[in-house]
Amino acid sequence: xxxxxxxxxxxxxxxxxxxxxxxxxxAAEAAGPLDQRGAAKAxxxxxxxxxxxxxxxxxxxxxxxxxxxxxxxxxEAYASGKRLSPEMEPYAKxxxxxxxxxxxxxxxxSPRQATPITSPADSIARGRTAAAACxxxxxxxxxxxxxxxxPSLAGxxxxxxxxxxxxxxxxxxxxxxxALASAKALMKTVPDxxxxxxxxxxxxxR
Amino acid sequence: MRALTRRAFLRxxxxxxxxxxxxTAAGCTSSMKGDIAPKSGPxxxxxxxxxxxATAAKYVRLYDPKVEVVLIESNRxxxxxxxxxxxxxxxxxxxxxxMGYDGLRKHGVRIIHExxxxxxxxxxxxxxxxxxLQYDRLVVSxxxxxxxxxxxxxxxxxxxxxxxxxxGPQTVQLAQQLAxxxxxGVFVLSIPLAAYRCPPGPYERTSMVAWYLKTNKPRxxxxxxxxxxxxxxxxxxxxxxxQAYPNIDYxxxxxVIGVDPSTREVRTEFDRIRYDVVNVIPPQRAGAIAVQAxxxxxxxxxxxxxxxxxxxxxxxxxxVVGDATIGLPVPKSGNIANAMGKITAACVVSLINGQAPPxxxxxxxxxxxxxxxxxxxxxxxxxxxxxKVVQIEQKLTPAQSPLVxxxxxxxxxxxxxxxxx
Numbered sequence: 255x256x257x258x259x260x261x262x263x264x265x266x267x268x269x270x271x272x273x274x275x276x277x278x279x280x281a282a283e284a285a286g287p288l289d290q291r292g293a294a295k296a297x298x299x300x301x302x303x304x305x306x307x308x309x310x311x312x313x314x315x316x317x318x319x320x321x322x323x324x325x326x327x328x329x330e331a332y333a334s335g336k337r338l339s340p341e342m343e344p345y346a347k348x349x350x351x352x353x354x355x356x357x358x359x360x361x362x363x364s365p366r367q368a369t370p371i372t373s374p375a376d377s378i379a380r381g382r383t384a385a386a387a388c389x390x391x392x393x394x395x396x397x398x399x400x401x402x403x404x405p406s407l408a409g410x411x412x413x414x415x416x417x418x419x420x421x422x423x424x425x426x427x428x429x430x431x432x433a434l435a436s437a438k439a440l441m442k443t444v445p446d447x448x449x450x451x452x453x454x455x456x457x458x459x460r
Numbered sequence: 461m462r463a464l465t466r467r468a469f470l471r472x473x474x475x476x477x478x479x480x481x482x483x484t485a486a487g488c489t490s491s492m493k494g495d496i497a498p499k500s501g502p503x504x505x506x507x508x509x510x511x512x513x514a515t516a517a518k519y520v521r522l523y524d525p526k527v528e529v530v531l532i533e534s535n536r537x538x539x540x541x542x543x544x545x546x547x548x549x550x551x552x553x554x555x556x557x558x559m560g561y562d563g564l565r566k567h568g569v570r571i572i573h574e575x576x577x578x579x580x581x582x583x584x585x586x587x588x589x590x591x592x593l594q595y596d597r598l599v600v601s602x603x604x605x606x607x608x609x610x611x612x613x614x615x616x617x618x619x620x621x622x623x624x625x626x627x628g629p630q631t632v633q634l635a636q637q638l639a640x641x642x643x644x645g646v647f648v649l650s651i652p653l654a655a656y657r658c659p660p661g662p663y664e665r666t667s668m669v670a671w672y673l674k675t676n677k678p679r680x681x682x683x684x685x686x687x688x689x690x691x692x693x694x695x696x697x698x699x700x701x702x703q704a705y706p707n708i709d710y711x712x713x714x715x716v717i718g719v720d721p722s723t724r725e726v727r728t729e730f731d732r733i734r735y736d737v738v739n740v741i742p743p744q745r746a747g748a749i750a751v752q753a754x755x756x757x758x759x760x761x762x763x764x765x766x767x768x769x770x771x772x773x774x775x776x777x778x779x780v781v782g783d784a785t786i787g788l789p790v791p792k793s794g795n796i797a798n799a800m801g802k803i804t805a806a807c808v809v810s811l812i813n814g815q816a817p818p819x820x821x822x823x824x825x826x827x828x829x830x831x832x833x834x835x836x837x838x839x840x841x842x843x844x845x846x847x848k849v850v851q852i853e854q855k856l857t858p859a860q861s862p863l864v865x866x867x868x869x870x871x872x873x874x875x876x877x878x879x880x881x
Contacts, residue, residue: 288523288806288818297802298823301795301875310877313870341867344841344853345823351843351852413866 292360295352298345299361306364312371312413319366321400322358329354336428338421368409373454381455384448387440396456403433412450412457419449496591497570502527502812505586505595507576507749509533511794512782513601514564515801515879516808520599521567523809530593531564532586534575535628538880541658542794542827543872544627548635549668551832557627563881579753581775597808600755600763600772601782601797602747604657607761610743611650612718612727620721625657625741637737638669643677645736648726650716651686652743655762657783657792660693660838662686662741664828667698670705671831682708683733685726687715693791694828694838694856701830701860716740746784755780762786767849769807769817770800779804788822788849790840795824798879819844827868835865 288294296307299317303309307318317325331337332346349357388396391404398406407415421427423441428434444452506517509531517531538559546552561571578587579600585592606623608615624634641647647669651662666684673680682705690712691698702708718727719740725732726740745751745761755763755772763780764787765772770779781804782797790796799822807817821842829835836859841852857864 286524288809294806294818294820297806297820298799300802300878301798301823302825302871304874305878309870309874311870311873313867314874340855340857341825341837341839344839344855347852348821348823348841348843411870413870417863417866 290360290363292353292356292358295349295357296360298348299357302341307361308364308367309411309414310370312369312411313417315411315414316366316369316409317361318364320358320361320405321403322355322362324400324403324405325358325361326354327403329358331428331431336431338426366406366409368460369411369457371412371457373412373457377451377454378458379455380448381451381453381458384444384452385455387443388452391436396459407456408459410456412453415453415456416449419444419452420446493590494592496588496593497530499528499594499596502596503594504529504597504599504808504812505593506531506599506601507579507586508601508603508747508782509535509538509561509564509571510601510603510782510797511879512797512801512804513599514538514561515798516599516601516779516781516805517569518564518567518879519802519805520809521569523805524813525568527809527812528570529568530570530572530595531561532572532574532576532588532593533561534573536561536573539627539631540794540872540876541625541627541661543829544624544631545661545665545668546829546832547627547631548624548638548665549672549832550635550639551668551829554627554632559876559880561880563877576749577752579749579775579778581753581778584777596777596812598778599770599801599804599808600750600753600778600780600784601801602750602780602784604744604783604792605747605751606742607745608742610652611716611740613720614740614742617719617721621719621738621740623741624739625661625744634737634739638672639676641677641680641737644679645677646681646683646734647673648683648685648733648735648738650726650738650740651684651688652741653687653715654692655786655792656741656744659791659793660698660826660828663691663693663698664830665739666708666710667701667705667828667830670702670708673707674705675832678707680707683735684708684710685714685716685728685733686710686712689713693826694836697836697856697860698828698830701834701836704831744783746780750780750784753778755784757786759786766847768819768844768847769811770804771807779808789851790822790842790849791824791826793824793826795826795875796822798875799823801879821849825871827864827871829865829868830860833862833865834860835868836860837864837868 302314303317309316329346329349332342396407398404422438504520506513517529520529540557547554574588576586622630622634624630670682714728716726757764763784765780765785772778781800783792803820810817821844824840827835827837837857840854842849
């Protein structure tokens with residue numbers, strides 16, 4: 255029978271450790287994938303955001319490895335309708351009902367895998383040039399700054415990035431949020447047709 | 461039902477002879493009898509490899525690799541019902557919705573491409589032909605079967621009057637019938653009374669057939685005979701979308717009771733309507749195995765389950781997921797089946813390990829296409845309250861748009877992987 259990947263390895267290690275310590279099977283189970291903080295509560299998220307938050311599609315954002323404070327702010331913004339999304343508003347309320355801190359902790363602990371969506375090289379090249387202005391906040395490699403709740407853009411799903419840039423430009427994402435003012439001002443100077451290039455570039459970063 | 465031969469079983473599961481107790485030489489063509497694969501540890505058997513069953517099988521293995529999982533599914537490939545209305549309209553190919561089960565095998569799921577013929581709850585056995593498999597817990601994800609007897613003329617004309625309500629050969633055949641229909645022809649679509657698989661599906665089909673006709677056969681007409689009193693899902697959004705399709709003649713409260721291919725007529729309680737191409741979506745009930753195993757309720761159609769563990773209220777140790785269930789305030793959708801599969805996997809693993817099952821609610825994201833490039837969506841969030849699933853909120857997209865369609869594509873890519881990869 256083939257191995258089941260990382261969870262199996264984790265469990266195998268847990269079993270080995272528990273055997274060394276003479277612990278029972280139930281103690282070994284405590285280290286199983288289901289007993290990670292928030293894992294069970296995050297069970298519905300994978301339908302769109304991928305297993306452990308690593309979306310493999312262009313339109314759905316990767317939420318693995320997100321800073322917990324940033325994650326929580328987004329869930330609260332979706333639930334209150336500040337961040338408009340008919341898809342996310344109900345789910346955000348569900349997450350708040352279950353306990354957002356647990357779910358945030360689960361995704362923060364999940365290793366982020368870059369998007370598998372590839373973009374044409376010329377689009378990436380144009381995006382690299384256009385991205386100079388973004389680096390001031392998001393960093394030279396799009397890595398973001400968790401302390402300032404500025405998310406990493408590197409390896410993010412390009413379709414999602416493109417849609418968010420459009421929402422920023424039209425001031426339809428969290429209107430009035432002072433933390434987003436500079437990003438929105440910048441996006442207003444970017445022609446719509448450059449969004450795909452910027453998204454391609456940031457999606458390609460590792 | 462073809463008897464399961466030892467060779468077929470070995471081929472289907474990749475098991476070596478060593479795994480079969482008391483096995484005679486491979487190549488024996490007589491029917492398997494007795495225990496097909498004796499259990500060596502805790503085992504979950506899953507019947508049905510659709511959205512609910514495939515997800516449950518995968519996640520039991522992810523959550524506890526020491527639990528053996530055997531999935532029984534007669535089809536060798538998974539074909540997605542979501543997006544299959546795009547195949548009817550020629551916007552996508554059936555191949556783009558067709559996937560194999562190798563991803564599940566990589567998680568250590570053993571797959572038997574056969575039909576489970578019976579369940580024996582007292583001895584915890586699933587019958588396959590003349591053999592059986594033992595289980596500690598059973599997950600049944602039987603999907604739906606059609607109640608052909610509800611429409612006169614349907615049972616004896618299944619090759620001519622298509623349902624195309626299980627994505628596969630019929631989807632392709634109906635697309636061919638539509639493409640071959642002369643311009644000026646009449647396409648009749650019949651919608652059964654709720655509950656049936658995919659509440660907005662018939663209205664998405666209406667939109668996509670209307671779009672196809674408007675684009676390719678502008679003198680043609682689509683008559684929709686809906687047994688329900690009104691559009692039962694995303695009604696305002698579909699009504700808005702249909703303003704672009706004057707070729708739709710939508711008739712609510714019109715239950716089709718008969719069909720006659722020799723005269724090309726369908727019959728409602730009040731009317732006879734001539735067609736060039738007909739698509740009758742028949743009334744439905746839980747898949748046959750659920751009826752055989754007495755998992756269905758007094759209505760003889762659907763299965764009542766515990767809202768937290770999805771254990772049958774009638775048969776302990778047997779969990780039912782997906783479209784076959786009833787009593788939860790959730791639609792019969794692929795997304796719900798996927799959520800039920802994961803929640804059930806978490807509960808089954810907990811129960812096998814002597815732990816209390818988690819209390820988790822499902823969620824539903826449901827996209828519908830209204831043209832070749834635009835879609836709409838409805839999303840439902842739930843919580844568990846006093847042991848029951850309760851809706852927190854339902855939200856619709858404000859309007860149809862290409863952006864929603866892009867997210868619909870993203871949803872399929874993510875959820876197909878969640879089910880199968």
